[in-house]
Amino acid sequence: MTAILGAGTRAVAELEPADTRARIVVVGNGMAGARLVEEVLERDGGRDFRIIVFGDEPHGNYNRIMLSPVLAGEADEADIVLNSHDWYAERGVELRAGVRVERIDTVAKVVHAADGTATPYDHVVLATGSHSFIPPMTGVRTASGDLLPGVVGFRTIDETREMLAAARTHRKAVVMGGGLLGLEAARALQAQGMAVELVHAMGWLMNAQLDAEAGAVVRRSVEELGITVHTDAMATEVLGTHRVTGVVLKDGRTLDCDLLVVAAGVRPHTDVAVRSGIEVERAVLVDDRMATDVPDVYAIGECAQHRGTVYGLVAPAWEHATVLADLLTGANPGAAYTGSRTATKLKVAGVDVAVMGVSTPERDTDEFLVISEPKRGVHLSVVVRDDRLVGATLVGDTRKVAFLTQAFDRGTPLPAERIKLLVDLSDGEAEVGVAELPGDSQVCNCNGVTKDRICGAVAEGCTSLPKVMDATRAGKGCGSCKGLVQRIVEWAADGALTEEESASWYVPGVPMPKPELIAAIKEHDLRSVSAVFATLARGGQEDAKSKMGLASLLKMIWGADYVTEPDATFVNDRVHANIQRDGTFSVVPQMKGGVTTPDQLRRIADVAEKYDVPMVKVTGGQRIDLLGIRKEDLPKVWADLGMPSGYAYGKSMRTVKTCVGSDFCRFGLDDSTQLGIDLETRFQGVESPAKIKMAVVGCPRNCAEAYVKDVGVVATGKGRWEVYVGGAAGASVRKGDLLATVSTPAEVLELTGRFLQLYRENGNWLERTYDFVPRFGVDRLKAVLLEDSEGLCAALDEGIQRSVDAYTDPWARDLAEPASPGQFRTSLPLTVLPRVPVR
Amino acid sequence: MTTLTAHVVGRADEVPVGEGRAFTAGGTPVAVFRLRDGSLRAVAAVCPHAGGPIADGQSDATVVVCPLHLNAWRWDGTPTTDAAPLPVYPVREEAGTLVVEV
Ligand SMILES: Cc1cc2nc3c(=O)[nH]c(=O)nc-3n(C[C@H](O)[C@H](O)[C@H](O)COP(=O)(O)OP(=O)(O)OC[C@H]3O[C@@H](n4cnc5c(N)ncnc54)[C@H](O)[C@@H]3O)c2cc1C
Ligand code: HEM
Ligand code: SF4
């Protein structure tokens, strides 16, 4: 699928033939080319110039450095569009997207493109960037010269899409190259669920920027993500005939893979320049005016070589664009580019890295200070020459970067105690105070935005972070400075900040935060999801992705008076079972407190045989899961089981695990099993913003893991019970906070109910208690629930009681009468779905 | 341009308001939905992403959401995510039956 990013709805701007404006032709619609167009327009260049942009890529212009977050699934393609086709059309700029320039006739002053057109120019700007370098390896190309399918570089959105597609259908990736791009690709593909191995030809990771020790620290952090790293490993051969199946290393080892990402460096696109007789060394040679050796031909960005340097970062490319725009429009005829001191602040594979200048001492008199804490993933070093900072490398902790950049750029005096360059010895005030930051210090390196400009934007009325970012471009490059920008905006606005509204909404389709939404639902007496949309959504529009969250909220508010609508309900809740990857369902009968009987086990065994259940498994929640049941068999399975639903599918109270406790355990201090059964009986099926898991243990040995549950209860002897809340042992692990120690099981039940109801009324959709409890604050939680500081307890008790009373076993209910005709009809198509193996 | 053939796939009352049901139309698996306004939509029953059962998905006036990984498509078949497009088919009610053109 090849959707066009930033595709347009308008026709390309029609230009009159009699247009007498001078023509600027830009070759390359990447970061530098597009920025040049913006800068020219900003200087009113649209009056004097007709601008024509050629872009080899068919897309509008997008933020290339954000491709890594797109690949990792952290950003959406739509978020990284800088200028869409419409943007160009609206400004009268002619965008020839998808058209490659072949050659420039510098005598006739005409640009020849692959579509056969010849476009005259007055000024032509090369902004062709670079391409991924594919090192020579046996078998990497097919007979026709194309890359072997499954081999891909990392430079464009199309390559990113290809990798994303591969991540969905393939399992194992090898990434070649342990530099910035390779590490980003490896992390992103790993986040997409692929097994990733990284091969790097050099001795340590990021060898171009870091010394060996810092590289080792990065390696550790990367390995902790689960990525296997091979250094000193040269790939010499690519295996596979129709698609890549592996790579062979120089030492003879073979690594299997079905995706090979080549991130072994980039090479400037110089082919157009070479064909046009323009002087090229490593890249296109330019002077301080960005001019090549041919009159009226310029080069900017990664395809330009200035004073011997070819840059690979966006900040210099954007400086080139600004200088050239000044010159072409005459806004500043004296403008000159004299080179960039690149101070880079990046997040590589989840690790903060900042580098400037040299990484190791070069002269005997150089001072070199290193702080290395590999365990913490921190490695910091500075090189000082003649009392000036000439280099700094920060890995894992970039808090001092603002000060160091300042010292590096301007040669500001250094503290006599050099260690203060790297750590704040004074006290906890480690973060650079926003207030103390000098006004002209650079906050956003990509776009060269200072603190003063951010404050200026706030003063001019930009009252939210996105607005400030739009006005100043701060934070719109790699995004690593966003946190600092946010803090400056907050400081400058001094409390007058507006959040982007939608961030506080409970669900995207209804523009209200949760407390307001609850009030409105009660006020208008809205008992069904469709009624909520009709009354409260903008334009009465329903929104499929908001339905689940609303259904849960309404059930909480109305209990038995909630009006169910099948279309408001997610399939799991419609058929009371958990949909599996092959479209079948899993059935988990209730087994309170994890206690079962021979009779139940016999029935489960009979059902498993009768319906050919492919897998019977003991769950992590102390019950038994029958997996692979066909939808149409669900009602029969329930009837034969004769047991209630265990709610292993819903956003609701799921299970209460217990240990055997005082009945049998020689350490047991109290009857944990009975209390677990009582808790499950009381709160079974109660809906909540996210799933709730509980456990009760008979002593602090904690066999049923109560410390890491949403609600965990621990017997401490003499009839006393500790109640913990907000624990987790899933993707996050968090020990619960001790809410209270009480003296009777009845108090445990009451306190648990109160806590659940508070969470149900205030937790955001899908916010687990381990996020909710810290957000609400443990101290406030104690005050509200134990001392009734806000006068809520009676209402909370009443609210939870209403839901407890509304409980009916969904299996028994729908057996008696299906909720809608065809509720259990198969939706499985006739084609084959991914097969789940039968053991 | 291929021509479409009309198939009677079932009874109109087999698709309750707000839900989807799977049928086969001349060998092609289709999911038919009835929206809140009573109108019908027909799309492929097999999710182009990883084969999920589309008829089990949730829908609204503008999109249908696959239950497995929550990719969504507008009723013209264009994805709101970066998934591949979902095939759509003409569908109508005729004398109490459902007619899908494939
Ligand atoms: C995944 C990734 C992450 C990155 N992260 C960072 C980062 O965090 N910080 C940072 O500073 N930099 C980063 N970079 C580098 C940064 O993207 C580049 O420095 C920047 O894009 C250079 O801009 P450019 O305009 O010179 O080249 P490009 O953005 O590559 O643009 C060149 C354009 O010209 C087109 N073109 C080439 N030849 C022709 C032709 N003959 N006719 C027509 N069009 C042509 C190409 O198709 C391309 O669209 C990253 C790069 C990548 C790929
Ligand atoms: C789509 C993905 C998942 C599905 C369908 C799923 C399903 C389930 C089900 C049905 C149960 C409950 C069993 C029961 O109630 O008896 C369960 C329990 C559990 N799951 Fe998952 N799960 C998923 C993802 C995860 C992930 C990502 C983690 C961890 C990172 C996880 C950790 C657990 C744990 C620890 C338990 C035991 C709970 C307990 O001890 O109370 N699950 N899972
Ligand atoms: S189902 Fe659970 S264990 Fe299996 S892959 Fe998904 S998250 Fe991992």
Ligand code: FES
């Ligand atoms: S199978 Fe439909 S979204 Fe994944």
